Amino acid sequence: MAHEWHRRLEARQLTFAVLAFVAVAIGGLVLLIPPYFLQGTITPLPGVKPYTALELEGRDIYVREGCYTCHSQQIRPFKTEVDRYGPYSLAGESVYDRPFQFGSRRTGPDLARVGGKYPDSWHWIHLRDPREIEPRSNMPRFDFLLEAPLDLSHTRKKLEVMRRLGTPYDDAEIEGAVASAQAQLAKLADGLRAGGMEISEIGGRSEGLAVIAYLQKLGTGIDWRSRGATEGRTADAR
Numbered sequence: 001m002a003h004e005w006h007r008r009l010e011a012r013q014l015t016f017a018v019l020a021f022v023a024v025a026i027g028g029l030v031l032l033i034p035p036y037f038l039q040g041t042i043t044p045l046p047g048v049k050p051y052t053a054l055e056l057e058g059r060d061i062y063v064r065e066g067c068y069t070c071h072s073q074q075i076r077p078f079k080t081e082v083d084r085y086g087p088y089s090l091a092g093e094s095v096y097d098r099p100f101q102f103g104s105r106r107t108g109p110d111l112a113r114v115g116g117k118y119p120d121s122w123h124w125i126h127l128r129d130p131r132e133i134e135p136r137s138n139m140p141r142f143d144f145l146l147e148a149p150l151d152l153s154h155t156r157k158k159l160e161v162m163r164r165l166g167t168p169y170d171d172a173e174i175e176g177a178v179a180s181a182q183a184q185l186a187k188l189a190d191g192l193r194a195g196g197m198e199i200s201e202i203g204g205r206s207e208g209l210a211v212i213a214y215l216q217k218l219g220t221g222i223d224w225r226s227r228g229a230t231e232g233r234t235a236d237a238r
């Protein structure tokens, strides 16, 4: 009967499985292929810059300490998220994130746009003991990061590897990676001291400062804070 033609197909399990796979694969490719040719998914959005040497080191510590197990870095295009965290994330903002830190859990808040939300001193105190800021916080203390000297012996190599993966660092940036990290550390430490914080000599070149540099970079490629935080339409913020 005409309306039962598919019964014959369904009776052949293997053929049917293969055909079903082909159908689903076509659907997948239709979704996957176009973004590879769209500006803004494979190319950085204007304003999105590679991590500085120090931020890159901070990022590695973020990964090492498993911050991603509690924090996502991906604001979804829902009103609830945009109202809380800022304009939703765009692919072109993550082009220098290898590996990306989108995350899948939010025991703590999303961090995709935490850069510039708080002063450096806030992060210092929060890393030392989150309960000093939010008594009900269940985030662990990361005070040890504030006393661990940052190891810069692989910094240059890390930039080289990132360049091989496609991040456009030039020769001068790679040559000067360590000096640049040290300068950014000194600037951060000076800023904290000027604000009245007591930062020890080791604290001033600590892993914690690298993490703070990294956090302050997140989500700042798009200049959205100065344009009104909760507008919510990233297209407008570009």
Ligand code: HEC
Residues within 6 Å of the ligand: 062, 065, 066, 067, 068, 069, 070, 071, 107, 108, 109, 110, 111, 114, 117, 130, 131, 133, 134, 137, 138, 139, 140, 142, 211, 215
């Ligand atoms: C066990 C889960 C957990 C881990 C691991 C964790 N956090 Fe958190 N984090 C939280 C929670 C819960 C909050 C919200 C309460 C607070 O502010 O402490 C938070 C808040 C934050 C905030 C403030 C966000 C905002 O918008 O107010 C930052 C920044 C942050 N965490 C950074 C980190 C970093 C960096 C690491 C790794 C070194 C880390 N967290 C590891 C649970 C965690």
